Amino acid sequence: MQMSAQTHYQAELDAGRFCIQQCPACERHVFAPRELCPHCGAGGLRWVRASGLGTVYSTSTIARKQDAGGNHNVALIDLDEGVRMMSRVEGLVPEAVTIGLRVQAHVGQKDGRGLVLFTPVAQGGAA
Amino acid sequence: MSRIPPSHLDAAAVNRGLRGRVAIAGAATYGCGEAPGMDDMTLLVRAAQAAVADAGLTMQDIDGLATCSVNASMWPMPVIEHLGINPTYVDGTMIGGSSFIAHLLPAIRALEAGQCKAVLVCYGSAQRSATFGRKESIAARRFLDPQPYEFPYEPVLPVTAYALAAARHMHEFGTTRRQLAEVAVAARAWAQKNPEAFMRDPLSIDEVLAARPIASPLTVRDCCLVTDGGGAIVLTRAERARDLPRPPVYVLGNATAVWHRQISCMPDLTTTAAAQSGAQAFAMAGMRAADMDMAQVYDAFTINTILFLEDLGFCAKGEGGAFVQDGGIAPGGRLAVNTNGGGLSCVHPGMYGIFALIEAVRQLRGEAGARQLPIHRTAVVHGNGGTLSSQSTAILGTFDTL
8 A cells, every 4th residue: 555654654653663754765764754854855754763862943832721731841852863853851850851952762652642752761772 | 143144145135136125004903902792803893994004905805815814724815705806915823922023025026016006914813802813723733733742741822932041141241130121111101102002000020020920031021911802904115105194114125034933933932033134124224223213113011112123233242131231112212113012012823023113103293292213214013923933034115214
């Protein structure tokens, strides 16, 4: 079955795998998922496992009422592969997430679907 | 700036011959603030009617239309029906709040080619008062315009996107919360001089900082209003505008640039595509930021004003915070910015672009009352749409600038 990039990405996540795309022509990584390489225009982007290591590019604490779950974090993460994605950093209070923080991805779940979440890399750092 | 290929400035040079060939001959707002009992179409039609009358024309003279809506994808059709017009030129391009500024150049080309003689650019939204208001339209867009790589993380859009840009600007350049607050305070000071402005109470920096947090580093006072309002302008060829009753406001330059849709796909959160649209619009006008008597920029959030003043060339990248500091853009400051009170304190019915244009027209005509600038020959009007996604810049001027 032919799958859209979005369908493929989500199917991998639902199976617990965090994959991003890589261009067969210029070899650059690509995110968000799409059909054509935004750098060189080539098609046929291939799926590769993401290292999951990244750095917080920007972060915000979203104010939310306590009975709706309380404040939460939204962050932009630059993966070491050179792509950026929106996510959430967990394992510390939202206000403690800082730009430059090294983070590691894991696949979590929301409403039965997989999604990529991040936690701080332990001191001394996984690599 | 390095993102902008030289060929894009060549593209602007192609438009150089269109400089000043078309003028804004009429402009009007209707129902700004709260308009209970009204709907989007009613506000649009009444603003359109007033703008056409202001131009000294009748609705039957309108043979070009540019309009779009947050809620309706086929919006030009019901607008044509309600206005009772039969346009030979129709533009329904929807790129968010910058749309109405982006509608200028195609309309100029159509007027110059003789495809039409008078183009109405118009907008109306009752998002504050209507039963199908802002909350409902955001909910509907989750299905109509999904963002599958962002929605799962529950960003409150658009404010979260702008908060992420503000946080990054603060990190890279040392921009402070107080400098962001200066933007809101300056907008309020201008609004206090404008009877049409929705929020006119005094506002201090400390009050902005202490206001309800929305998405750090932004509080509710860093965010634009949610109001009702309609606005419209009428464009004609310059020769015709000179025979009409109102002083023509000439379109000297216009350009639009789009680099992304989702904030996570924005290449660098501290440089917007305004760097491109601004450079191209100034190139078409043969002018620079230093030649501008005022700047009407789309201040959906306080960070916007700082980003656009930098990207349009009023100061270097990273120096926007210092530029707005100490009342730099308030009345009596180094540059008159958003003299109507902007989207932060005057009016913001979902999309603000048309209102920035109208304020520039009022200033350039010398009709701005207590907020009138003593020198008012040139204006840069800048629109933004999506989450810093689309940018459109227009350079306007009086007869002296031709």
